[in-house]
Amino acid sequence: MGALQYISASALSVTLGGNSGVAPFLTLFIVGIIERVDPNQLNMEEWVSKAVASWPSIAVLGALTIVEFIAKCVPCVDAVYESSMVFVAPILSVFGSVSAFGLFNAVPEEQTRTLYAEYNMTDAHFHNDYMEEFNDYHRRLAEKSGGLVFLQVMLCFVGVIIAFLVHLFKLLMRVIGEGCCTCCITSVEYTWTVTSVIITILIVPIAIVTAIILIVAAGVGFKKKVLDKRMERRIEEKAKTAAAVERSADQTDGEKKKGEENVCDAPVDEEIGAKTTTEEEVKQQE
Numbered sequence: 174m175g176a177l178q179y180i181s182a183s184a185l186s187v188t189l190g191g192n193s194g195v196a197p198f199l200t201l202f203i204v205g206i207i208e209r210v211d212p213n214q215l216n217m218e219e220w221v222s223k224a225v226a227s228w229p230s231i232a233v234l235g236a237l238t239i240v241e242f243i244a245k246c247v248p249c250v251d252a253v254y255e256s257s258m259v260f261v262a263p264i265l266s267v268f269g270s271v272s273a274f275g276l277f278n279a280v281p282e283e284q285t286r287t288l289y290a291e292y293n294m295t296d297a298h299f300h301n302d303y304m305e306e307f308n309d310y311h312r313r314l315a316e317k318s319g320g321l322v323f324l325q326v327m328l329c330f331v332g333v334i335i336a337f338l339v340h341l342f343k344l345l346m347r348v349i350g351e352g353c354c355t356c357c358i359t360s361v362e363y364t365w366t367v368t369s370v371i372i373t374i375l376i377v378p379i380a381i382v383t384a385i386i387l388i389v390a391a392g393v394g395f396k397k398k399v400l401d402k403r404m405e406r407r408i409e410e411k412a413k414t415a416a417a418v419e420r421s422a423d424q425t426d427g428e429k430k431k432g433e434e435n436v437c438d439a440p441v442d443e444e445i446g447a448k449t450t451t452e453e454e455v456k457q458q459e
Contacts, residue, residue, distance in 0.1 A: 177378070182276035183328055184380035188373050189269035190332020191387035194339030196366040197258070197265040198241050201225055202234040203370045204272045214374060216275030225268055245359040255344055259337070266336035270329045276377065277321060335391045342394030 192200040208215055208226035217226065224230060244254040347358055373380035 179277070179324075181377040181380055182273055183324070184384040185276065185373055185377050186270045186273040186325075186328045187332060187335060187384040188369060188380045188387060189273055190266040190329070191335040191339050191384070191391070192366050192370060193266035193269045193332070194262050194336035194387075194391075195343060195362050196238075196241065197262045197269075197336075198234050198237040199363060199366050200269055200370055201265065201272075202231065202238050203367065204269065204374070205231045205234060207371070207374055208272075215272055216278060217272060218275060221268070221271050221274075225272055242359065242363065245362070246356045248355050251347065251355055251359075255340075255347065259340060259344075262340050263333040263337040266332045267329050269336075270332035271325075274325050274328075277325070335387055338391035338394040339387055340394075341398040342390045345394060345397050 189200060189204060204215070205226040208217055208222055209231065212222070225234075241254070245251045343362065347355070369383045373383050
């Protein structure tokens with residue numbers, strides 16, 4: 174398997190995981206349908222195929238997709254729904270990331286041509302009778318690679334992080350377009366999800382572009398929701414500290430002024446007392 178295929182498969186994993194931050198149920202629903210139509214497209218592991226592409230799973234995901242779409246189109250309900258999905262979407266992203274792992278084990282196109290020539294088979298005969306056997310063989314070989322296992326674990330982790338940050342970015346966009354634009358934003362989210370998932374699965378190298386777009390969106394979400402808020406807290410803390418210092422300085426100045434007034438008043442009192450004593454002495458002498 175060449176470097177480009179590894180990069181493309183990794184990018185597809187990031188794309189499917191990251192799209193879970195946009196529309197998690199729709200992403201998995203499309204993946205399940207594609208796996209049902211052409212199992213060799215993603216070459217899923219058996220347990221992943223059962224979890225995502227079995228008919229009960231597809232039915233549940235389809236129903237949840239409809240509920241999700243309706244909830245996102247109602248201005249008051251969408252805020253509650255999106256808040257509840259902050260930690261659910263990253264968990265579902267694991268299934269999206271894992272769905273692309275079969276591409277690491279698939280038979281490369283060049284080797285497929287060699288097998289065609291070696292066994293002198295037609296395309297249909299080869300795919301129907303031997304493709305699954307060859308994919309299983311390469312899957313067993315790939316399972317022996319510790320480096321591949323580490324890569325897949327890291328892709329799951331990256332998918333969770335990107336899904337979470339993309340969800341924060343989506344919340345930011347929804348706050349900006351809150352109200353009459355809610356349905357439009359939902360339509361844009363679903364259009365992006367359907368287009369990016371289908372195209373990247375059918376033409377895997379395009380996933381590199383979609384993965385970059387999702388990473389940029391995740392970066393913006395991280396900046397706006399985490400860094401900017403942290404900066405605002407620091408500014409508020411500095412403002413509070415400055416206000417406290419000013420109050421303390423005002424109190425100190427007030428105490429100094431009072432002390433100075435007391436010092437100034439003391440000689441005046443002494444002079445008045447002295448004058449009073451002198452007047453009394455003059456009267457006594459008279």
